[in-house]
Amino acid sequence: MNKGSGFDSDSARSSSSDYRTDGGYCELTPGGYSEIPPGGYPELTPGGYSELGARPKYLKHVYSEISSGVSSPEPCHSRQFSQHSGTSDAGYHSLIMSSRSPTGSQSTSSLETTSTGVPNSRVWNVRATSLTPTSSQPAGSGHGRSPASSGHGRSVRSPTSSEGSGYHPPPTRHRNCQPVFKNKHNRLQTGGKLSAELCFLDILADTLIVKILQYLTSTEIVQVSRTCKRLYFLSWEPDLWRTLVLTSPTLETDRAIKSILDILARNSGLRSVQRVCLNGSARLTDRGLGLLGRHAPQLQGVELQHCPGVTNGGVLDLVSRCLDIQHLDVTGCPMVNTVYLAGPLARQRPGGLQLQYLDVSDCPAVDDTSVRLAVENCTQLQYLFLRRCNNITDQSLKYISSYCLLLKELSTSDCKQISDLGLSYLAKLGPSLRYLSVAKCHLLTDTGVKQLVKHCYKLRYLNLRGCEAVSDLALEALATSCTRIRSLDIGKCDITDLGLRDLSQHCPNLRKLSVRGCELITDQGLVSIAYYCRGLQHLNIQDVCGVSLEGYRNIKKYSRKCIIEHTNPSFAL
Template identity: 25%
Template sequence: MDSLLCDELLQEIFQRLPPCSSSSVSLVSKRWLYLYRTSKTSLALQLTLQKSTIPALSTLLSHYPFLSSLSIILPLEPTTGDGDGDGPLVKTTFSDDLLLLASSSYPRLHGLRFLAGPVSRSSLVSLSSTCTHLTSLCINLSRPLFLTWLLNFPLLKELSIMVCHGEGFDHEVKDNLEYGFSSSDDFDAELGIESLCLSGIRTDDWGMGWLWRSCDKVKKLQLRSCESIGDGGSFSSFTRCLQGIQEVELRTCRSIVDGVLLKLAEYSHSLISLLVYDGGSREGLLRFFSHCSCNLQKLDLRLPLDLNNDHLLAASVNFRTLSSLRLQSCCLVSGEGLKALGAAMSSGLEELALINCDVVEREPGLLTTLGQNLKQLRKLDLSYNEMLLDKELISMLVSCHYLVDLNLRGCKGLANSAMITMSKSCKRLENVDIMNCCGIESEAVELLVLNSPKLRKVLVEESKLSHAAKTWASLKFIQVV
């Protein structure tokens, strides 16, 4: 059979295989190993900081000649430095050498995720001259942030910058065009970036105002662990990139989240997706929920001590276009707010997640009401509600006939009866996660596999898979993980 399959056909097959099969393919023969490597267009590597890292990486990359996407990660661990443990995380020269190797190996690279320590401005300019097709770039930078090198990447659509720990820039910066430290509109560029992710920005990061003014095509913005959006003049420039923004993620940005939400409510009329994790104020959130005029479709919040019923009631009035609502660890929310949301969005909400939200366990009958109101639900995530009982889940599932995805991971209070109802009422289920559900036994898992006609993937412990369940899963092409 091996001799009947030509190289091109084998490569096409390899590209269609799931990731879990790759290790088996490479062991069949030297021919298969070679063809598997040459068929790969994407590769992710995690390296260790050793003298042999660069030579070993060079040898490895030579086996994958046709990559268009490359990810290189080197865990940033403090070096001994001068003996006090505060030395540089990874020497820039080492990172530059790695970057030079990656770029010279794949000049036609489209996507590069390079998190192997901060890189110098000169190495980024060199990267731009070698990899002229780059559309996606993720890198570490150290301070000061010299951002004008972005002008050398005219095709860049996705940019992610993670700022490493280090001191700010305290030299004279006024009108220093070389570094982007200019308030003059004459120096503004027209960058084509559509997705922008920034991590670790501080108030002393000069030049951010130039970036904001130059990124007026951004549709997706992510801010992570940011104390600020840049130097003092950056906030006035920030609004320029918000005009066409569609998706915003704010993770652990407590000091700026209110200001950002205020600007979003004022300028971002095309916003359709908002995520806020671990940081905010009740007043700032309420102002946004009450005054935002956009047609928000997706709302994802992890705000244990900031989100309450006032916000949900405001959302039920102002965000009637929501199709996805995800709440995680929201301790101050009660059934009143969730029921109001359910009633307001009964015809449109397709995804609901109440992850580790004790209101699910605290208020009997809540899930029943939500199930009766949200009959168009396609995705339901109740994971890590450890005290959720069968009768509460069953009372919801009997109304959710259109469910496609169901996540019950970590719901230790569930037992077999919930699975029986799931098999009878949810005939459209394709993906089910029941990992770490202690009360669900192998008989119930077998019943689910046998009686779910559209099931395609089940996440469950192998110890709960009977021989019959494995056989039926194989025959019905159900992936069991």
């Protein structure tokens, strides 16, 4: 039982007769339990305590803090609130504990019970009630405060009152209560003992608490909203819901989305939701995407990585309603293979979708036909990732180069059917292409790389790892054409020191280089890179047997800030 308040929120429900008399709840004091009169505690006024006479001198600093705007504590055990009076509070929601719901309250949560009818006591057991004025307390009473009262007879002010955010009523006291003061550790005490009734969060302004809540996930914010009334209101501030994150594999994601959107709709916060991250939501279905499309049409970014319950129909429903989506990630969704507009909507929007970022990596159903549908409807694409889509061929690269003229980044890593013909199609993109990854495309040779770099001369990143047919000839053409290259991966390619020397002389702005597994490279080529590329930041020489300890020291000598990855234990000495 919490000392100072004389009431424990958990134990009092089971044995309330031990802590309650006919007059009201009892409060623990050094002399024992004292009865709280039915009318409540006496009120602190500028003239002093109404029942204690003139305030003592040692309480002057406490009253000065209260009168200067420091919010006073509200009992942490006050979980149940009666209906508000006054028309200004109509429509606000009070957080009600599920075990003590007042008669006549209407739940706004669809997640209170499971599919079997058993109450769900997990995160989403959130209740909210529509508040109406009562006849017992007229509107506007209470000296500018909302005359809502808790179950303990105390006056409670709505945190959204017009008096300003962060202010709370002065503390009310019983005549037998001990004085409140701060000790040398700056901790609030009551009569020399720590007061469990005082909440340190009440000292913080609302804006500061909202700032703290921004570091929590959506699930954690919902949990915080269940603690007290003030945090309930602050937890549903629209600024906290610009990004909705639900990534639990065991969560009933569809129901969670519905509950959150319903509460946000009542607080005028739906239009604040701009991005949704549902990665790893194993229980997400097309129904959840339909809810997002109907209630949040202003969405700009959606991430659905590894959601096995999502299909093409759900994605189609989402993009058909959220026409402003610019970022879509469906990595690892086995039943999704394309994005497009169908029916009358496609004729109404001849320009298609506004997507600029699309990731369909690890989607085994992606093929040339699905790529054609996607690029025909997404002509504004700038970032496209098709990693490990083994069914696409050079024909897909032809469609991409024909429709996506603004494309900046493209990845077709581990696509086994891509050949030099596909690179010749990509060369049509010209200088707009800045990032290209064709790692482990074993059919590529020097011919395709030379034709690509001749036209795409503004490349900043190129990944040729695992293309064993690429040799020094391709590296020489790359160094001559793409002098602005910043990152290059030529691991397990047929590269020698000659190719590294050409690269170092023509590309002095190189920042990252990987030659992992290149068996023909020695100290001479790597020292040349370190000498000419003084801004080198990362070098991968793992599984390169031709590098000695002396060569390693020379690399560190010329590129002191370079991080070197190696597998030679002698280099660490």
